[in-house]
Amino acid sequence: MSANFEVKGSIAVITLNNPPVNGLGYATRLGIFEGLKKALTKRAVKAIVITGAGKAFSGGADIKEFNTPKSAAEPNLHSVIAAIEGADKPVIAAVHSVAMGGGLELALACHYRVASPGAQIALPEVKLGLLPGAGGTQRLPRVVGVETALNMIVSGNPVPSEKLAGTKLFDQMIEGDLMTGAIAFAEKVAAVRPLPLVRDIKIDYPNHEAYFQFARNTVGAMSKNFPAPLKCVDCVAAAASMKFDDGLKVERDNFLALMMTTESRALRHFFFGERAASKIPDVPEDTPKRPIKSAAIIGAGTMGGGIAMNFANAGIPVTVLEMKQEALDKGLATVRKNYENTMKKGKLTQAKFDERLGLIKGTLSYDEIKNADIVIEAVFEEMGVKEKVFSKLDQVMKPGAILASNTSTLDLNKIAAFTKRPQDVIGTHFFSPANVMKLLEIVRGEKTAKDVLATTMALSKKIKKTGVVSGVCDGFIGNRMIEQYSRQAGFLLEEGCLPEQVDKAIEKFGFAMGPFRMGDMAGNDIGWAIRKRRYAERPDMKYSKTADKLCEMGRYGQKTSAGWYDYKPGDRKPYPSQLVNDMIIQHSKDIKVKRRKISDREIVERLVYAMVNEAAYILEEGIAQRASDIDMVYLTGYGFPLHRGGPMLYADTVGLPNVVAAMKKYAKGRHGEFWKPAPLLAKLAKKGKTFN
Ligand SMILES: NC(=O)c1ccc[n+]([C@@H]2O[C@H](COP(=O)([O-])OP(=O)(O)OC[C@H]3O[C@@H](n4cnc5c(N)ncnc54)[C@H](O)[C@@H]3O)[C@@H](O)[C@H]2O)c1
Numbered sequence: 001m002s003a004n005f006e007v008k009g010s011i012a013v014i015t016l017n018n019p020p021v022n023g024l025g026y027a028t029r030l031g032i033f034e035g036l037k038k039a040l041t042k043r044a045v046k047a048i049v050i051t052g053a054g055k056a057f058s059g060g061a062d063i064k065e066f067n068t069p070k071s072a073a074e075p076n077l078h079s080v081i082a083a084i085e086g087a088d089k090p091v092i093a094a095v096h097s098v099a100m101g102g103g104l105e106l107a108l109a110c111h112y113r114v115a116s117p118g119a120q121i122a123l124p125e126v127k128l129g130l131l132p133g134a135g136g137t138q139r140l141p142r143v144v145g146v147e148t149a150l151n152m153i154v155s156g157n158p159v160p161s162e163k164l165a166g167t168k169l170f171d172q173m174i175e176g177d178l179m180t181g182a183i184a185f186a187e188k189v190a191a192v193r194p195l196p197l198v199r200d201i202k203i204d205y206p207n208h209e210a211y212f213q214f215a216r217n218t219v220g221a222m223s224k225n226f227p228a229p230l231k232c233v234d235c236v237a238a239a240a241s242m243k244f245d246d247g248l249k250v251e252r253d254n255f256l257a258l259m260m261t262t263e264s265r266a267l268r269h270f271f272f273g274e275r276a277a278s279k280i281p282d283v284p285e286d287t288p289k290r291p292i293k294s295a296a297i298i299g300a301g302t303m304g305g306g307i308a309m310n311f312a313n314a315g316i317p318v319t320v321l322e323m324k325q326e327a328l329d330k331g332l333a334t335v336r337k338n339y340e341n342t343m344k345k346g347k348l349t350q351a352k353f354d355e356r357l358g359l360i361k362g363t364l365s366y367d368e369i370k371n372a373d374i375v376i377e378a379v380f381e382e383m384g385v386k387e388k389v390f391s392k393l394d395q396v397m398k399p400g401a402i403l404a405s406n407t408s409t410l411d412l413n414k415i416a417a418f419t420k421r422p423q424d425v426i427g428t429h430f431f432s433p434a435n436v437m438k439l440l441e442i443v444r445g446e447k448t449a450k451d452v453l454a455t456t457m458a459l460s461k462k463i464k465k466t467g468v469v470s471g472v473c474d475g476f477i478g479n480r481m482i483e484q485y486s487r488q489a490g491f492l493l494e495e496g497c498l499p500e501q502v503d504k505a506i507e508k509f510g511f512a513m514g515p516f517r518m519g520d521m522a523g524n525d526i527g528w529a530i531r532k533r534r535y536a537e538r539p540d541m542k543y544s545k546t547a548d549k550l551c552e553m554g555r556y557g558q559k560t561s562a563g564w565y566d567y568k569p570g571d572r573k574p575y576p577s578q579l580v581n582d583m584i585i586q587h588s589k590d591i592k593v594k595r596r597k598i599s600d601r602e603i604v605e606r607l608v609y610a611m612v613n614e615a616a617y618i619l620e621e622g623i624a625q626r627a628s629d630i631d632m633v634y635l636t637g638y639g640f641p642l643h644r645g646g647p648m649l650y651a652d653t654v655g656l657p658n659v660v661a662a663m664k665k666y667a668k669g670r671h672g673e674f675w676k677p678a679p680l681l682a683k684l685a686k687k688g689k690t691f692n
Pocket of ligand 1 (some may be wrong): 300303304321322380385388389406
């Protein structure tokens with residue numbers, strides 16, 4: 001049992017003991033339940049204190065038991081709460097450090113609550129697409145008031161306990177030793193009858209209808225793809241207008257309904273997927289790591305500067321190396337400007353600004369970086385340039401330094417072979433803007449040492465990125481899939497769509513930006529350069545030529561104020577371009593494709609299933625370790641809609657047999673070969689299985 005029981009004089013103390021945060025798993029619940037029984041039968045015990053050992057009162061549900069039968073096994077949280085409410089001796093919650101979710105709901109069922117200042121108080125269930133399901137929506141408004149409770153439940157954000165002092169949530173704040181104070185409080189109330197219960201508090205909220213209408217409008221506008229926040233409003237409204245037990249029923253029904261939604265499933269998938277991504281099956285978590293106390297970046301271009309900022313933000317000194325003073329000055333000026341903008345927005349203090357800039361140095365000499373613990377190369381995407389840089393790094397860097405490349409497409413094994421220490425070489429594929437985007441693809445070369453991989457994974461956490469391991473292949477996980485998506489987008493233009501229709505359809509599906517707006521933002525010339533290489537290397541791979549024609553017209557995107565769309569100076573808003581649309585229509589004529597009306601559904605299916613099919617190859621080849629890793633790449637680096645949980649979970653939700661059936665339909669059109677299901681996809685669909 002994960003709860004301790006002891007008797008101190010006339011007070012029984014039940015201490016939850018399930019590190020790290022006293023999650024309310026089966027053994028902990030049983031411990032509380034049994035402890036209560038014991039305390040109620042012992043005549044000498046006059047009152048009961050419940051508290052948590054270590055760093056929390058309780059963080060709520062035990063995530064290790066999520067989705068397992070143990071999470072609902074008796075005594076479940078409802079039974080524990082009923083036992084506390086039914087106790088004929090006073091039960092006092094002694095809250096400290098963290099009381100969240102089910103932990104706070106447990107405390108709310110106690111007759112009294114005392115707390116230390118500085119405890120984080122929250123009902124964060126909404127962040128998993130749910131709502132507090134053990135009375136939280138009914139009891140919290142009764143003690144802190146409707147408006148504070150609603151804010152806490154809808155946002156899920158923690159509030160420090162001292163801010164809630166003076167509400168009925170806490171009967172006493174305890175400044176000194178919590179246990180001493182809690183026991184003294186328990187002795188004081190031991191004989192008081194009747195026992196107070198939060199459920200008996202009447203909510204007096206005369207203007208509730210107008211307030212809840214206002215709340216529904218604001219919450220609805222802010223949470224458009226997620227049903228849970230509005231359901232939280234419904235439950236708090238029930239607390240304000242119904243009898244307690246009727247309100248509880250509303251909460252229960254809504255909780256169960258939310259549990260079944262694809263949106264909650266997607267949020268839970270993301271929560272667990274991020275944790276799973278950091279696990280590498282053949283690299284145990286206790287693998288020794290190399291210390292990273294200093295870093296160096298080669299190249300101060302678009303990526304180099306942003307990557308350097310990540311290290312400075314994490315307090316790690318970083319030196320940026322360039323070939324020429326001019327390029328170095330330009331790169332460092334961009335970094336300074338980025339920090340200045342953050343400061344102007346009030347998100348960075350002058351002191352932090354000085355500290356961070358002070359951690360970034362520029363140099364033209366390899367001598368000044370040779371002692372860095374990690375060096376990340378972000379020079380031009382050409383093998384010849386990479387060769388020069390890595391040969392030099394091999395000569396100068398201290399033994400044991402990690403040599404990383406930010407290449408987006410080149411063969412990491414070849415890059416590693418330019419050195420005599422391929423075991424120290426790894427890929428760290430950042431996404432633009434590198435100081436903002438959460439994703440870090442960590443590319444594991446054939447010879448990358450396990451401690452280098454473990455160190456880089458730990459570093460990704462330190463610099464607040466979601467690290468996902470990818471094997472070596474062209475484009476790794478993310479760009480390899482996006483290439484198929486882009487190819488489909490091009491074919492759609494040839495067959496009848498215009499850029500705006502494609503972008504709008506996929507944006508309505510939930511993508512942050514459609515492929516053509518994205519191309520204009522990133523620069524269409526980048527894809528052009530990659531395609532030119534493809535035409536030489538893989539003549540079998542067909543592309544629409546519309547994108548090449550666009551680049552031949554000099555329309556590189558926002559940077560030339562013209563791309564798939566027209567742009568006005570100083571304005572990033574895309575305006576449909578007659579010139580481009582005429583070019584697309586003429587191109588269809590030239591290649592003798594009869595244009596037709598294409599539905600939004602077809603657009604979305606073709607773009608998304610093209611990625612899903614490539615992802616199935618990626619999974620089968622072992623490039624990705626697990627399906628959820630692919631989803632993490634797309635959710636954190638490519639703007640895939642969070643409420644759909646990533647391409648793989650989305651395909652699972654649609655049903656893989658349905659995905660395959662749609663692909664068969666599209667195979668009857670042009671490019672039939674494109675739609676051949678990957679063997680893994682075909683196999684899973686046939687067996688009625690899923691990726692995740
Ligand atoms: N731009 C992106 O969105 C993006 C995203 C992910 C990865 N990448 C990859 O990051 C790398 C850099 O891309 P970028 O967009 O920052 O390019 P960039 O052209 O903006 O910057 C490259 C910088 O490297 C410097 N440089 C070139 N050769 C050098 C050398 N031998 N020694 C020192 N400095 C040298 C150049 O002067 C330039 O400032 C490429 O491998 C690219 O594929 C780019």
